[in-house]
Each structure stands twice: as C-alpha cells, then as structure tokens.
Amino acid sequence: MINKELFIEHRIIMTPGPVEADPRVLRAMTHPIIGQFDPDFLKIMDQTMIMGREIFQTKNKWTYAIVGTARSGMEAILFSIIKPNEKVYVPIFGRFGHLIAEIAKRAQGNVHTSEKPLGEVYSFEELKREIDTFTPKVVAIVHGESSTGMMQPLEELGRYCRKKNIILVVDNVATLAGAPFYTDEWCIDAVASGSQKCLAMPAGLSLITYNERVEKIIMERQKIEQGLDITSQNEDMILTNYLDLSQLQEYWGEKRLNHHTEATSMLYALYEAYRLTLQEGLAERIARHALNKKALMAGLKAMGLSTFGDLNHQMPTISCVNIPKGADDAQIRDDLVKHYNIEIAPGFGSLKGKVWRIGALGYSSRKQNILIFLGALETLLLYHHVDIKPGKAVFAALDVYHQAT
Numbered sequence: 001m002i003n004k005e006l007f008i009e010h011r012i013i014m015t016p017g018p019v020e021a022d023p024r025v026l027r028a029m030t031h032p033i034i035g036q037f038d039p040d041f042l043k044i045m046d047q048t049m050i051m052g053r054e055i056f057q058t059k060n061k062w063t064y065a066i067v068g069t070a071r072s073g074m075e076a077i078l079f080s081i082i083k084p085n086e087k088v089y090v091p092i093f094g095r096f097g098h099l100i101a102e103i104a105k106r107a108q109g110n111v112h113t114s115e116k117p118l119g120e121v122y123s124f125e126e127l128k129r130e131i132d133t134f135t136p137k138v139v140a141i142v143h144g145e146s147s148t149g150m151m152q153p154l155e156e157l158g159r160y161c162r163k164k165n166i167i168l169v170v171d172n173v174a175t176l177a178g179a180p181f182y183t184d185e186w187c188i189d190a191v192a193s194g195s196q197k198c199l200a201m202p203a204g205l206s207l208i209t210y211n212e213r214v215e216k217i218i219m220e221r222q223k224i225e226q227g228l229d230i231t232s233q234n235e236d237m238i239l240t241n242y243l244d245l246s247q248l249q250e251y252w253g254e255k256r257l258n259h260h261t262e263a264t265s266m267l268y269a270l271y272e273a274y275r276l277t278l279q280e281g282l283a284e285r286i287a288r289h290a291l292n293k294k295a296l297m298a299g300l301k302a303m304g305l306s307t308f309g310d311l312n313h314q315m316p317t318i319s320c321v322n323i324p325k326g327a328d329d330a331q332i333r334d335d336l337v338k339h340y341n342i343e344i345a346p347g348f349g350s351l352k353g354k355v356w357r358i359g360a361l362g363y364s365s366r367k368q369n370i371l372i373f374l375g376a377l378e379t380l381l382l383y384h385h386v387d388i389k390p391g392k393a394v395f396a397a398l399d400v401y402h403q404a405t
C-alpha cells in the first residue's frame with residue numbers, strides 16, 4: 001500500500017514554465033468549493049474579467065478563462081473562427097509557431113506557413129509580403145517564442161491586418177504580465193495566454209480575450225448543445241464542443257449557459273494572481289522582469305557565455321544561452337537540481353544540446369533566484385573544468401541591481 005504522505009521539496013524554477021507559483025496564489029486555491037452558479041462565485045468570475053482587461057490592456061468584453069493549459073486558448077480561438085478551407089497564415093519562428101500551424105490544420109484551415117531561422121524574428125516587410133501573396137482571412141503568430149527566447153514586434157503587423165480586414169490572433173503565453181503587450185493599441189483581435197508563466201499560477205487555465213470582430217464570426221456559428229436547447233441548429237457549427245467559444249461566452253456572459261463544470265479552485269487562483277499583478281502594478285511587474293533579465297544577462301556575459309539569437313529582440317522573460325564548449329548539457333542541468341534544487345530547461349529540436357533556456361518569470365523572477373543561479377552555474381561549470389571566467393558573474397549581476405536602486 002502506498003501510504004507515504006506527499007512531500008515536494010521546494011525548487012528554484014528557472015525554466016520557461018511551469019514556474020514557481022506565488023504562495024498567495026496557492027493559498028487562494030485552498031478556499032472551500034462553492035457551486036459554479038453561486039452568486040459569490042459568479043462575482044469572482046466577473047471580477048477576473050475586469051482585472052483581465054487591465055492586464056491584457058483591452059476594453060474587450062470577452063476576456064475570460066478557459067479550463068485547460070495555454071494551448072487550449074489558442075485551440076478554442078482557432079477552432080471557433082476558422083471554417084473548413086479558410087485561409088490561415090502562420091509565420092513560424094520556433095516550436096510554438098509550429099504548434100499554432102498544427103492546431104489551425106486540425107481546425108481544417110487552409111494553412112500557409114513561413115519559417116525564420118531559429119533565433120530570428122520577422123521584419124514587417126517579410127510578413128507583409130506573405131500576407132499580400134497568400135491573402136489570408138486569419139494570421140496567427142507567437143509574441144514571445146519560449147523555444148528561442150525571441151520576441152516578435154507586432155504593432156505594424158496589427159495595423160496592417162486591421163487595414164486588410166484580416167483577423168490577427170496572438171499567443172502571448174510567455175509574455176503576458178512580463179513584457180509590454182497592448183491588445184487594443186496593437187490592433188490584435190484575439191489573444192491566448194497561459195497561467196503558469198508570468199502570472200505565477202499552476203498550469204491549467206488559458207486566459208483569452210477577443211473583440212467584436214471575432215465575436216461576430218463565432219456567434220454566426222453558434223450551436224447550443226442539444227440537451228440544453230433542442231431547437232439549436234447550425235450548418236457552420238464550431239467543430240469542438242469543449243472549446244466552443246460561442247457557448248463558453250454564454251457561460252461567462254449574462255445568460256450563464258450551463259457548459260462545462262468550472263475548475264473552481266483555479267478560478268480562485270486566477271483571481272488572486274490577477275489581484276497580485278495589479279497590486280504590484282502591471283508596469284512595475286514588467287519592469288521587474290526587465291531588471292532581472294538585465295542582471296541575468298550581465299552575469300552570463302561576465303562568465304564568458306554568449307546569448308543565442310538576435311540581441312535586439314530578446315524576451316525579457318526567457319533567455320537562451322549557448323552551452324559553452326566542454327559543458328555536458330544534461331550533466332550540468334542534473335547537477336543544478338541535485339545540488340542546488342535549481343531547474344533550467346534544455347533546448348527543443350535542433351537546439352537540443354546547443355542552448356539552455358533560462359526563465360525568470362512571475363514569482364520566479366526574483367533577485368535572489370538570479371544571484372543564486374549565477375553562483376551555482378559558475379561553480380558547476382568550473383567544477384566540470386569548463387573554460388569560463390571565474391569570479392565575475394555574481395558581481396556583474398550585483399552591479400546591475402545596485403545601479404537600479
């Protein structure tokens with residue numbers, strides 16, 4: 001019989017996610033379960049919508065949470081707007097662009113992709129050229145590509161898509177509340193994010209927002225479950241029930257349509273994560289991520305390590321560093337966990353064995369984590385006879401913090 005009480009040791013999580021959850025978020029999850037139509041619970045839902053608008057920088061009415069990990073939000077948006085054979089353009093610059101293309105194909109879109117070499121982002125002219133040639137109905141793109149550490153500028157793309165009446169969908173899973181992101185100002189029609197990154201929650205919710213342009217498309221496809229409305233019919237119905245935004249928004253809206261059973265404790269967590277974000281201040285939280293990134297980069301550089309990819313388009317939340325010559329990827333990562341309780345992430349696909357992905361997101365984005373990590377990495381690299389510059393990394397990071405105060 002398994003009768004040992006569960007015990008999980010605290011880790012410093014410096015991966016792209018999941019990252020350390022804020023203890024106040026975890027505490028919020030221990031509140032008692034109440035019914036999903038309980039007036040107190042409905043109030044919590046409404047309040048998450050209000051706070052969500054501020055965090056997404058939008059006036060969109062439809063700003064709510066989907067039960068599922070971050071990709072469920074992207075899947076819900078794409079399945080709800082793409083009709084079979086509709087043209088979708090997905091510019092890819094890393095693993096999560098491939099994921100969007102995969103979802104769009106499964107939604108039966110006519111999907112056109114382009115690919116940039118890993119470590120680069122698109123210029124607006126490159127995107128415009130593809131859009132003008134392919135004339136898509138939908139463009140779907142990642143903002144912060146956590147597989148490469150690159151952040152794609154979106155402002156010009158947004159303006160152009162709006163001018164051409166194209167629906168622009170963005171994945172800001174790894175940047176929401178960690179990097180500047182302006183849904184309305186950048187003319188983004190729909191956004192999908194995730195709970196386990198800069199919001200410092202466990203994985204399990206996708207946060208989404210979309211405007212009236214998207215609402216119009218999905219409401220034209222609405223078909224309510226037969227058990228709730230026997231008369232509801234629609235030839236163009238959305239090809240998923242669980243992620244059907246036309247039904248989900250009726251649950252989050254005034255009608256309170258009975259759809260799925262809500263993940264009550266996750267909604268408590270979201271309420272608290274949003275509240276804490278706004279209490280800190282969205283701008284201040286973003287500045288905290290930028291400062292910790294700067295200190296991390298200064299430390300890695302002082303050690304003699306080089307950054308992967310275009311230095312002008314780095315995410316402030318995730319850094320990809322080239323693994324130095326003579327270092328064994330897995331051994332260093334294993335030793336970090338074994339001796340220091342620190343987790344960092346390997347590269348994906350062709351970057352496996354070439355880069356380490358180091359995250360400083362949400363509650364993990366703390367000065368203490370950066371300094372401990374730099375000290376630990378330096379010691380382990382020296383211990384394994386890797387040729388780096390000793391004794392400089394933590395000093396360089398400390399300099400950044402001193403200059404900032």
Ligand SMILES: Cc1ncc(COP(=O)(O)O)c(C=O)c1O
Nearest residue numbers: 069070071096144146173174194
């Ligand atoms: C940029 C980005 N998009 C999408 C995802 C997919 O999220 P999930 O694994 O929560 O479904 C991730 C996960 O790391 C991500 O970093």
